[in-house]
Structure formats: C-alpha cells, structure tokens
Amino acid sequence: MKILIGTNNAHKVREVRQILETELTGKFDLLTPADVFDEEIDVEETGLTLDKNAFLKADEFFSKSGIPCFADDTGLEINALHGHPGVRSARFAGEDCDDAANRKKALDLLKDVPDSDRSAQFRTVICFKDGTDTLYVHGVCPGKIIKEERGGEGFGYDSIFVPEGYEQTFAQMSAELKNKLSHRGKAVAKLVKILKDY
C-alpha cells in the first residue's frame, strides 16, 4: 500500500520510517513529499487544535497527490503552564523561531517552578485521509521538564523532556527506545494496527 507522509520535517520523516520499519516491514511503501511533488507544499497550520492542524496537512497532501496520506501534529503540554505551548509548540517563541529558542522560553518560564510541579506530556495526533475515510489517532507520553538541556539526539523539546519511568531525556535515548515510548511512536503504532487490515 502506497502511503504518503504529509510533512516537510526531515526529523519526523526519519522517525516515522524507523517506527514503520520496526512495526511492519514491507507492508507500506512510504512516500515523502519529495518523492511525489516537484515543489515544496507548505501548509499553513491555522488550526486551534492538534486535530485540526493534522487534518489540514493530511487533507492538503492527499488532495494534491491522490495518495492515501497521513500527517501528524504534536504538542508539548506543560501542566504548570496550563497546557501550553500545546498546539503552538513549534512556534512558542515566535513565528519562524527555532527549536533552541522554544526550549529556552519553556525553561525560562519554568525557572522558579519546583521539581514536583514540572510534569508535562507530549501529545501527537495523526490524521490519516484517503478518498473516503478520515482517521484521527492520538499518542500521549507523560513525563517532566528538567531544568537544563541534556543530550544531542532528537529534536524539538526532546533535550528537556524526561519520560515517566526514565532518567534520560528523549535526546539521550537511542531512536529505538524513544520510538517505543514516545507519543509519535504510539500514535504511528496505532495507525499501523488500523491500516494493516484496511
């Protein structure tokens, strides 16, 4: 089954590829936008929820390609910040800011917050869309925000997030371990389960 991943984010493509390979080798022929389009498709993420933004991306890439498509949107919900940055995680420090600026803003805001109140969760919503159906699956990974960055793997907020039950940040883990625990790993695994008999 041909399936297009609706993202221009190379980190996400790599991660999803790793997860799919572990889960179900050979079942899906995973295409990226670069395999399908001559020009980069840029989808404005104007939704107020992860579901909506995941839909906007899946819908646009499906409409333009006709290939069953899935796209994710992911947010870090910090409980001491009432769930922020959430849907604005990628642009927390401003439009077009980079991951480092976003992490810095989170750490600054949590500067005086004690260890006991630094819980957070990553949430991924994947939207899958083909000619008929639209499926949304969620994956959640609970954990906490530490006080200083640790580790060089991963991307986004990985270096300041320690998943529940572990001491390492996502950025200190092997891709294999991160994918097993992570929000995105869980959401992709659920989607695969659904699609394998589809």
Added chain:
Amino acid sequence: MKILIGTNNAHKVREVRQILETELTGKFDLLTPADVFDEEIDVEETGLTLDKNAFLKADEFFSKSGIPCFADDTGLEINALHGHPGVRSARFAGEDCDDAANRKKALDLLKDVPDSDRSAQFRTVICFKDGTDTLYVHGVCPGKIIKEERGGEGFGYDSIFVPEGYEQTFAQMSAELKNKLSHRGKAVAKLVKILKDY
C-alpha cells in the same frame, strides 16, 4: 468491548445489531442509549456535513457515558438534484416531517426526470469516539430512484431506492441482503475491521 451506539432511531439500532451479529459475534457488547441513560439524549444535528453530525452525536453520547461510542449520519444524494437532500435527508420535507413526506418530496421533484438521470447514492458516515481517538468511516451504495414506492421493509428512502445491480428496492430485500449491500452495512463492516484489533 463495550460500545455504545449513539442513536435513538430504533431502525438504525436493529440494523447495526444485525450487521454486528453477522460480522463478529461476541466481540462487542453493543449498548443502546436506553441501556445507559435514564432520560433520552437528544442531539441537535446542526452540522452542515454528515461527518460533522456523526461527530456531534458520537461526541455527546461519549461525553455523557464515558463508553466508546459510535454514531452514524446518513444522506441520500440524488444526482439530478445536485446531491440533495444529502445531510438534510431526514428533514427534507421540513423539520419534524416523517419518512413518507420526505419520499413524496423526492418523487415529486423527480417527476419529470427520465430513468436515465435518476442515479443516486446513499452515504453513511460513522464517527467512532473514545477517550483518545476519533475515526470517521464512510460507506457508499450507488443506485437509482424509482418512480413509485415498492416494498414494506426498511425505512427512510428505502422503498424508492434500487441499489446498482438489483431490481428490488431496499424495502423489498431481506435485512441480510440489504445489510450486505448497503452504505450503513459497508461503513459498519469497515469500523468493525478497524476495532477488532483495537
């Protein structure tokens, strides 16, 4: 797995029960609103699309019960009427009108339309919702609108709709045959396929 069907329509409950029994006996413990609530839950179908109305119902019944829930919304799309009545199928002849009035309106509007231009399709969208995920599946049944009602089974527009490849209307068929061909049967079967490994 306990699963609640989010409808007060006894015809739909009966049909879904028949389909689930054929598909996967014993896997689902299908509950109806009467099994769960003391009072009737009435959801206003204010959506402009089948997807939206199916969501409104699934969401309301899930929120109030905490039980994984699915609800359908179904429309008859008559091509000579540019896809109408579609999402307004149940209230085509006016709010609180009955099935007979809706059928009469459709037949009246198609009075002078020749056989060759009376194609139509039934479309069902089922929305499934639990604490994390939201799944929309579609089922479509192509066919045509005949000139006079035939048959006493079924409900809604069944007695004026002949599915492609058949001579009988849905209202002249056994429940078993209708469920095999029908929009709702296809959508439920797809949902079952997804949920059985869920």
